[in-house]
Amino acid sequence: MDIFGDKKSKQIEYLEEERKKLWQRITALENEDKRLQTEINKKATDAEKEAAQSSRKAAEYRNKTEQRATEANDFVVTIQAKVDEAERLLASIGEKNDKATELKTILETNEEGYKLSYDELILKVNTLNSFLEDYPDLDSKLTVISDFVSGVEDNLGKSKLSLTALNKTKKEIDDFHRDIFGYIDKDDAGDEIVIEGKKSDLDEAYEDLHEKLEQANNRITTITDSYKKKYDEFEISHKSNYEKINNEIESLLPAALTAGLSSAFSTKKGEEAENSQQLQSRFSMGIYMLIVVSLLPFAVSVYFLYTGTALEEVISKIPRLVLAIIPMYIPVLWFTYSANKKLNLSKRLIEEYAHKEVLSKTYEGLSKQIANLEDEEQTSELKYRLLSSFLQVTSENPGKLISNYEASDHPVMEALEQSYKFQLAIDKLEGIPGMGKVAAILESSSKRKLKEKQEIIDRALGANEEEEEEEEEA
Numbered sequence: 001m002d003i004f005g006d007k008k009s010k011q012i013e014y015l016e017e018e019r020k021k022l023w024q025r026i027t028a029l030e031n032e033d034k035r036l037q038t039e040i041n042k043k044a045t046d047a048e049k050e051a052a053q054s055s056r057k058a059a060e061y062r063n064k065t066e067q068r069a070t071e072a073n074d075f076v077v078t079i080q081a082k083v084d085e086a087e088r089l090l091a092s093i094g095e096k097n098d099k100a101t102e103l104k105t106i107l108e109t110n111e112e113g114y115k116l117s118y119d120e121l122i123l124k125v126n127t128l129n130s131f132l133e134d135y136p137d138l139d140s141k142l143t144v145i146s147d148f149v150s151g152v153e154d155n156l157g158k159s160k161l162s163l164t165a166l167n168k169t170k171k172e173i174d175d176f177h178r179d180i181f182g183y184i185d186k187d188d189a190g191d192e193i194v195i196e197g198k199k200s201d202l203d204e205a206y207e208d209l210h211e212k213l214e215q216a217n218n219r220i221t222t223i224t225d226s227y228k229k230k231y232d233e234f235e236i237s238h239k240s241n242y243e244k245i246n247n248e249i250e251s252l253l254p255a256a257l258t259a260g261l262s263s264a265f266s267t268k269k270g271e272e273a274e275n276s277q278q279l280q281s282r283f284s285m286g287i288y289m290l291i292v293v294s295l296l297p298f299a300v301s302v303y304f305l306y307t308g309t310a311l312e313e314v315i316s317k318i319p320r321l322v323l324a325i326i327p328m329y330i331p332v333l334w335f336t337y338s339a340n341k342k343l344n345l346s347k348r349l350i351e352e353y354a355h356k357e358v359l360s361k362t363y364e365g366l367s368k369q370i371a372n373l374e375d376e377e378q379t380s381e382l383k384y385r386l387l388s389s390f391l392q393v394t395s396e397n398p399g400k401l402i403s404n405y406e407a408s409d410h411p412v413m414e415a416l417e418q419s420y421k422f423q424l425a426i427d428k429l430e431g432i433p434g435m436g437k438v439a440a441i442l443e444s445s446s447k448r449k450l451k452e453k454q455e456i457i458d459r460a461l462g463a464n465e466e467e468e469e470e471e472e473e474a
Contacts, residue, residue: 301318
């Protein structure tokens with residue numbers, strides 16, 4: 001019994017080893033299948049390139065592809081059945097292996113059952129071995145068939161897409177051709193109807209346009225001849241009128257000259273009058289502003305007296321108030337002084353233009369009166385004098401009244417310029433024999449006056465500083 005048990009245990013160990021080998025082989029097949037799947041994915045781009053080339057011949061191989069696909073599907077079904085059977089047997093082997101471990105404990109009590117189980121297990125193992133021997137290259141065939149089926153399916157899908165795109169493009173071309181060249185259709189009675197396209201419409205429009213262009217050319221020729229004839233008649237009639245009008249203009253030219261000059265002088269006089277009104281307004285405004293600025297110290301003094309400040313203190317603050325308003329007083333004085341100078345200049349220009357306007361208006365009348373004189377010598381002399389006076393007055397530029405335009409119109413600057421001119425005059429007097437003493441007297445008198453004014457200003461400023469110091473000490 002122990003010998004038999006050892007023999008059975010060896011057989012079980014052998015079967016266990018065979019089962020492990022089978023399991024390793026199945027695991028290797030699964031790994032190989034995964035590797036092949038990865039390679040298939042990596043070569044997808046190559047397969048797409050081949051598919052793009054194969055799509056050109058997809059129409060030729062479509063029927064063959066479908067037949068091969070059917071056969072391949074049948075073969076795949078058969079192989080899949082075998083694979084399922086192998087997996088089932090493999091699962092059965094695993095179950096039997098578990099049973100074998102259980103049988104190891106019950107072999108001593110159930111030897112006949114063990115023999116039957118062993119025979120059944122041996123039979124299944126032999127069946128699995130025979131299946132593997134019948135299909136030694138099962139993995140490679142499955143891979144090839146799977147690749148072939150995938151390629152066929154891809155080619156079939158791409159060929160369908162290409163065929164659909166080609167049919168759509170052909171339909172668009174046919175529609176465009178019918179729209180351009182037209183087509184022939186049949187009505188309900190079976191008669192042919194010609195449907196014209198855009199080409200016939202364009203031909204008709206071209207013929208119509210060509211006919212209208214010829215008519216337009218003929219009309220243009222007729223109009224050109226007619227207008228040429230009318231222009232010749234117009235030229236002949238208006239040449240005589242032009243000569244007549246030209247003679248009249250030449251006879252009226254002297255009067256027109258004086259009228260034009262008087263009109264120009266009148267226009268300039270009006271412009272200067274408007275400018276004078278503006279300057280008068282500016283001058284008046286400047287005077288009012290000077291009055292307001294001058295009244296500021298008085299108003300402030302009244303305010304201090306009203307608030308209870310002592311009169312002596314108010315009087316002492318007046319010089320400081322005067323100095324404080326000087327920055328306000330000088331610009332207003334400058335504005336008023338400049339407006340006054342421009343106003344005086346504008347008045348002189350108005351008088352100048354008015355005088356020239358009157359002279360221009362009276363020139364023509366004086367010329368006719370002189371021409372009516374009986375003495376030709378006296379007439380010639382008076383005409384010469386009148387023309388000379390007229391030319392002299394009209395040729396004078398009113399701009400000569402605008403002198404010293406480059407000098408500043410600021411009162412302070414003008415005072416400095418006058419002081420500078422006074423100093424130059426004194427220097428010239430010193431150069432004249434006997435006039436040096438007079439120049440020295442004038443210079444000393446000027447310096448004395450300046451010194452007195454400087455002392456007055458210094459005393460006012462000193463008094464203000466002392467009052468400020470006293471207030472600070474208080």
